[in-house]
Amino acid sequence: MSPVDTETLLQTHVPEVAFSTAPDALVHYACDWTRFHTPQAEAVLWPRTTGQVQQIVRLANAIGKALVPSGGRTGYSAGAVATAGEWVVSMDKMRQIGPFDPVDRLVSVQAGVATGQLQEFAHAQGLFYPVDFASAGSSQIGGNIATNAGGIRVLRYGTTRDYVAGLTVVTGTGEILRLNNGLVKNATGLDLRHLMIGSEGVLGIITEAQMRLIDPPAASSVMLLALSSLDAVMRVFAQARGKLTLSSFELFSHLALQYVMNHRQLAAPFSGESPWYVLLEFDHASDTDEDAAMAFFETGLESGDIEDGILSGSLEQARQLWQYREGISESIAEHTPYKNDIAVRISQVPTFMRQLDAVLKQHYPGFETVWFGHIGDGNLHLNILKPEDMDVAEFQRQCEAVNTHVYGLIESLEGSVSAEHGVGLLKKPYLHHSRSQTEIALMRQIKQAFDPNGVLNPGKMLPDS
Numbered sequence: 147m148s149p150v151d152t153e154t155l156l157q158t159h160v161p162e163v164a165f166s167t168a169p170d171a172l173v174h175y176a177c178d179w180t181r182f183h184t185p186q187a188e189a190v191l192w193p194r195t196t197g198q199v200q201q202i203v204r205l206a207n208a209i210g211k212a213l214v215p216s217g218g219r220t221g222y223s224a225g226a227v228a229t230a231g232e233w234v235v236s237m238d239k240m241r242q243i244g245p246f247d248p249v250d251r252l253v254s255v256q257a258g259v260a261t262g263q264l265q266e267f268a269h270a271q272g273l274f275y276p277v278d279f280a281s282a283g284s285s286q287i288g289g290n291i292a293t294n295a296g297g298i299r300v301l302r303y304g305t306t307r308d309y310v311a312g313l314t315v316v317t318g319t320g321e322i323l324r325l326n327n328g329l330v331k332n333a334t335g336l337d338l339r340h341l342m343i344g345s346e347g348v349l350g351i352i353t354e355a356q357m358r359l360i361d362p363p364a365a366s367s368v369m370l371l372a373l374s375s376l377d378a379v380m381r382v383f384a385q386a387r388g389k390l391t392l393s394s395f396e397l398f399s400h401l402a403l404q405y406v407m408n409h410r411q412l413a414a415p416f417s418g419e420s421p422w423y424v425l426l427e428f429d430h431a432s433d434t435d436e437d438a439a440m441a442f443f444e445t446g447l448e449s450g451d452i453e454d455g456i457l458s459g460s461l462e463q464a465r466q467l468w469q470y471r472e473g474i475s476e477s478i479a480e481h482t483p484y485k486n487d488i489a490v491r492i493s494q495v496p497t498f499m500r501q502l503d504a505v506l507k508q509h510y511p512g513f514e515t516v517w518f519g520h521i522g523d524g525n526l527h528l529n530i531l532k533p534e535d536m537d538v539a540e541f542q543r544q545c546e547a548v549n550t551h552v553y554g555l556i557e558s559l560e561g562s563v564s565a566e567h568g569v570g571l572l573k574k575p576y577l578h579h580s581r582s583q584t585e586i587a588l589m590r591q592i593k594q595a596f597d598p599n600g601v602l603n604p605g606k607m608l609p610d611s
Contacts, residue, residue: 152189159205164192164239175236176214176228178221180572181482182542187214187228192239196314196322196353202235203351204320206601213601215347217289218260220281222485225293225346225570225606232604235351237288243267251359252311252328257288257352261295264357273359276303276393280472288352294344296566298471301522302393303360305566307343312356315342318349318597328356341592346568347603349596363393367430368464369439371446371455372420376496378451379422379521383492387522389442391429395522396471398423402478402516406470409477415470416454424521425471427464474518478529482538483516484545486528486552489565495521498559502528505551510544525565528552553579569607577609 156165166172167189176185188211193199206213212232219226228234237258246253251273255264261275261282268275277290279297289295291313296305313325325339326332342350373379383395400421407414415423429435439457446452458464490498499517506515512533519526530548532541553563557579564573564580577586590608593600 155205155209156189156191160191160198160201163194163198163202166190172234175216175219175234176232178219178224178226179479180222180224180227180485180570181538182484183224183227183229183571185228186231187234188231190216190234190236192236194239196316199235199316199351199353200320200322202233203316203318203601206233207318207320207599210599211601212604213351214603215288215292215351217257217286217292218281218284220285221289221293221570222487222567223564223570223572225568225603226289227571229571230605237286237353240288240353246271247328250311250328252356253359254354254356255287256354257286257291259287261285261287261290268359269362271359272362274362275309275357275359276363277306277309280475287355287357291343291352291355292345292347293566293568296520296523296525298394298396298520300520300525301395302391307340309358309360310339310343310355311358313339313342313352314354315350315352318599318602323350326356344568346570346607348593348607349602351602364391364429364431366393366427366464367436367439368425368427368458368467369443369455370415370467370470371424371426371443372416372418372453373422373424374420374450374453376422376499378446379424380493380496381449382424382446382451383522385442385445386426386428389438390426390435392426392522393429394425394427395520396425396518397521397526398425398471398474398518399516401514402474402518403470405477405516406473410469410473412469412473415456415467418454420453423470425467471518474516478516478531481514482532482541483529484532484542484548485567486530486549487525487565487567488528488552488556488561488563489523489525490556490559490561492522492524494559494561495524495526498555498561499526502552502555505555506530506548509551510548513544513548524561549576556580571606574605574607574609577607 172187175190176187214228214232216234216236240256240258242256290306311328315323514531516529553576562580563576
């Protein structure tokens, strides 16, 4: 369809919806943070209400047009990429917050509200929204829900799923569902709200959500530790979890630290080098908590697991220490990383990392691999960096060959090929390593029930039958 025909169609059938067919807008809105697919959208649409999303979906069904829901486009699995002339349905103009019920501690938000906006709103009410990650300033609640985003505080507070009290969703047939309505208890059959969470836009377009806020946490401190070995990581985690009230326990390699220091021009945190580092955040409401932290640190030093450490003495120093962890993704972005967002049981992390590191060194010695992750919940991020003299297509081909080893090992440990970034296009060929053929077949049937004409995010998540 030509741009003129598309514009006429949209002006006629959804006159209140803003849209663009300008090439720069199409490129900008048709991709996420992955760079392995060429964006090729036909139009970008910016609805403002659930009703307008419904009109778009009904029009798409009538003319056989595919739609790609789009939030902050901060994903790493190509789940919001338009590659085949789809219409991108952007939530950028759906950013209203409210109403807020202080008794239920529920706030209604449109899907385009940024994660950071919700955090700021909660703070203004004397409350707390705990789901957090480096992209909180640009990621959107609708996208967080569609991928069940986790982040740095899952260890204590759980994932996005735990804070979704109600949802408004436009299904693939253009029906509006209002799910759960903020209830705490609701034993009336299947909870379709939870089916939508993590569905990556293949069942419906999330337009609004009722989000649960909680009491703010106690005062906290941050500790950055240099560890002597990979085996020390789980021992230190066990000691920390036994003595401290943890909200985060983050791991990263020395190579990851080097990239952050170079990118952000940060000084080295320690005088020496260690192979691994962990950053932990814990409650520090009294002198007793500080005494426990120092006892934990001294135990680690005596055992040789901990080589050095820093305890934050102020909020500003805590923020500075977090930079060494939160700056990793942006520091390697220019190297076109191939990201593996994977999970195994917490106890299996060292075994998995050691086995996989040996495989990578044997078969792919020319690749730099940057490790970091939310070690306290078993979620690891393996980032393979593109060599400067290799083109993107060849790099992707070789990384997909690496996947044979990565995902085979994950399957043997009954882990997940995607812990928090979703499946999208990148992980779709490997879904069978984490889900059985029976599960995949049932997911296809669910997709058919909600979106019989296949207009919502086609080609994403579910392998071709």
